[in-house]
Amino acid sequence: MSRLTSPTSSTVGQKILVACTGLLLCGFLVVHLAGNLLLFVGPEAYNAYAHKLHSYEPLVKVAEVVLFLLFASHIVLAVRLSIRNRRARGSAYAMSVSKRDDRILGVRLDYWMLPTGLVVLAFLLLHLVDFTWELRPDVTYAELEPYEKALALLTSWPTIVGYSVGTIILGAHLLHGAPSLLQTLGINHPRYNKCIKLLGGLFAVVIALGFFSLVLWANWFEHGGGHG
Ligand code: HEM
Numbered sequence: 083m084s085r086l087t088s089p090t091s092s093t094v095g096q097k098i099l100v101a102c103t104g105l106l107l108c109g110f111l112v113v114h115l116a117g118n119l120l121l122f123v124g125p126e127a128y129n130a131y132a133h134k135l136h137s138y139e140p141l142v143k144v145a146e147v148v149l150f151l152l153f154a155s156h157i158v159l160a161v162r163l164s165i166r167n168r169r170a171r172g173s174a175y176a177m178s179v180s181k182r183d184d185r186i187l188g189v190r191l192d193y194w195m196l197p198t199g200l201v202v203l204a205f206l207l208l209h210l211v212d213f214t215w216e217l218r219p220d221v222t223y224a225e226l227e228p229y230e231k232a233l234a235l236l237t238s239w240p241t242i243v244g245y246s247v248g249t250i251i252l253g254a255h256l257l258h259g260a261p262s263l264l265q266t267l268g269i270n271h272p273r274y275n276k277c278i279k280l281l282g283g284l285f286a287v288v289i290a291l292g293f294f295s296l297v298l299w300a301n302w303f304e305h306g307g308g309h310g
Contacts, residue, residue: 096163101263103156108260108285110149115292118232122299125229132228157203164196191258198255205248212241236300245297253290260285 117135120128136142185191212235216223221234235241261282264270270278 093163093166096159097266100156100159100163101266103152103159104259104263105267106152107156108256108263108289110152111289115289118296119292121229121232121296125227128229128232129227153206157199160199161196186257191254192262195255195258198251201251202248202255205244205252208240208244208248232296233300233304236297237304242297242301246294249290249293249297252293253286256286256289257283 117131120131211217212221213231218235218238218240220238221231223231226234236245261279264278264282
């Protein structure tokens with residue numbers, strides 16, 4: 083396969099792979115948010131969901147490996163693309179890998195894809211320490227059911243700060259990323275581009291606010307609001 087067409091070495095191929103992995107990660111976010119919104123329903127629903135998920139242990143392990151590969155390839159390819167693009171243009175500002183010119187308050191969102199992506203990565207590591215690897219010394223994991231564990235973590239200061247920043251920055255990342263990946267995958271048309279941009283933006287806001295609402299809810303609940 084020539085360098086021009088190889089998906090991992092050509093710029094176009096890399097862009098398509100970043101878009102494909104990004105799309106699959108967006109799918110994961112939707113499923114993950116839907117599962118965690120069961121916290122709003124109550125301990126029975128959330129614990130039943132968490133225990134059911136863990137009862138498919140081999141499938142969960144496969145999903146974890148797939149997720150890891152998706153995150154790793156998305157990050158490595160996107161960073162490589164940004165560096166290559168920056169070198170090609172010879173400017174510290176030229177981090178953009180997109181032809182889109184989305185702006186908020188005059189700021190070009192595509193210039194911020196690398197920094198916001200790195201913040202999301204830092205958030206993700208904190209999140210895995212909290213929930214998956216269970217490494218927080220201030221939480222007595224063994225005694226807690228999934229619902230209590232989520233509540234204990236979401237009301238602790240490192241998590242409140244980390245998740246608030248993390249979910250808002252995730253929203254900023256998706257605000258450009260979601261419509262941009264559709265464009266890269268050829269889902270665009272001059273007649274519908276405004277609509278696609280709007281839907282991508284809406285997706286970003288719903289995902290960011292959805293996860294952030296769990297942090298807000300847990301703290302409101304903890305301070306008596308949810309105890310009737
Ligand atoms: C307040 C928001 C969130 C809550 C309450 C939450 C909750 C959880 C829980 C309960 C687990 C499973 C841990 C286990 O039992 O093994 C988990 C895993 C995970 N979460 Fe989240 N999550 C949140 C936000 C996010 C966000 C925004 C992302 C992505 C940017 C994310 C990515 C992941 C990943 C990659 C895993 C590992 C999957 C696995 O171990 O099976 N989470 N989360």
